[in-house]
Amino acid sequence: MIKVAVLTMSDKGFKGQREDESGKLIIQMLKKIDAVVESYKILPDEFELIRDELLNLCENKYDLIITTGGTGLSPRDVTPEATLAVVEKRIHGMEIAMINESLKYTPLGMLSRAVVGIRDQTLIINLPGSPKAVSENLEAILPVIPHALEKIKGSMSDCAEQREKLVRDHEN
Template identity: 45%
Template sequence: MGAERDLLDQGAFSLSRWISISGVVPARLERARAPARLRSRPIRTAILTVSTSVSRREREDLSGPALAAAADAAGCEVLAMEVVPDDFALIEDRLHHFVGEGYDLVFTTGGTGLTPNDITPEATLAVIDREAPGFAEQMRAEGLKYTPMGILTRGVSGIAGQTLIVNFPGSPKAIDQLFPVLAPTLKHVVRTLRGDSSHHESDRAG
């Protein structure tokens, strides 16, 4: 509990605090949980927004909810949404936390650009055991279809334990454009990380 309090004091805040500030998560989570009760093993998913200005409440978090909505639509159960500033130790800590808690998927948004404060990829690389570069590579390729600036995102993707971590840009528009690249693979990815590499008809997104 002391560690959690330290994180809150340094600018990180959890789902319950995010709900109290924004008021928009409960309905979305309720929609996600309803079908999850019918599934034996839901795809447990965490969303981490990396933004100093959002963590200070100077700016509204738009990309986190957009990422949660996209994950929900792909059949994931979004159980955690957190915000941290652009701080290497805090990003790394929360990623380790989600992995330790057994989340299947962790999606980050923000901190993937070229400024000195954009350190989400570096913090992610410090956590993962193995890179899974195809996700990030295909997202960059897809981004180039919309803007030449798509090549500037430095997001990475990889596996820590049985958890897939993927970095998204800090833009709701980019998330809407890029998430469909991942969506069809997620159910099979989770089954594989759980030890079942066979293909199933039910692995398709939706």
């Protein structure tokens, strides 16, 4: 079982002025990998609050933290900066996979600043804020999350076997 926290960054959502469709979509999509969301919060776009919540969740041994929102170019979009203040290793391949998937639908995908990284044994993934972009981006990386978590936790399993399984699943 994968222990997950979902964080939505939205000033309007935090104030109750907007429903959080993206956070709810993430929770639904994670069922495909048998993940259990044990924490769900909406935070305002505030660097310190985001950073501190990420640190708290890592200290509480969450396997996976997925954020939505705050990855764009507006002055209040600080989720990537807060995430970079927390992670110890980046996973550029997952970031690239999300951008590549977004570019299939819109050239605006190249404006994403989403970060994917690891702190201790926690995988942190930033997703965009719109439900459509969340769906596209998470679908692109969802199949590799369980294997990534196994490796983060120290599994010595053979990556070649997992690769072959993912190739077969993708072809079907």
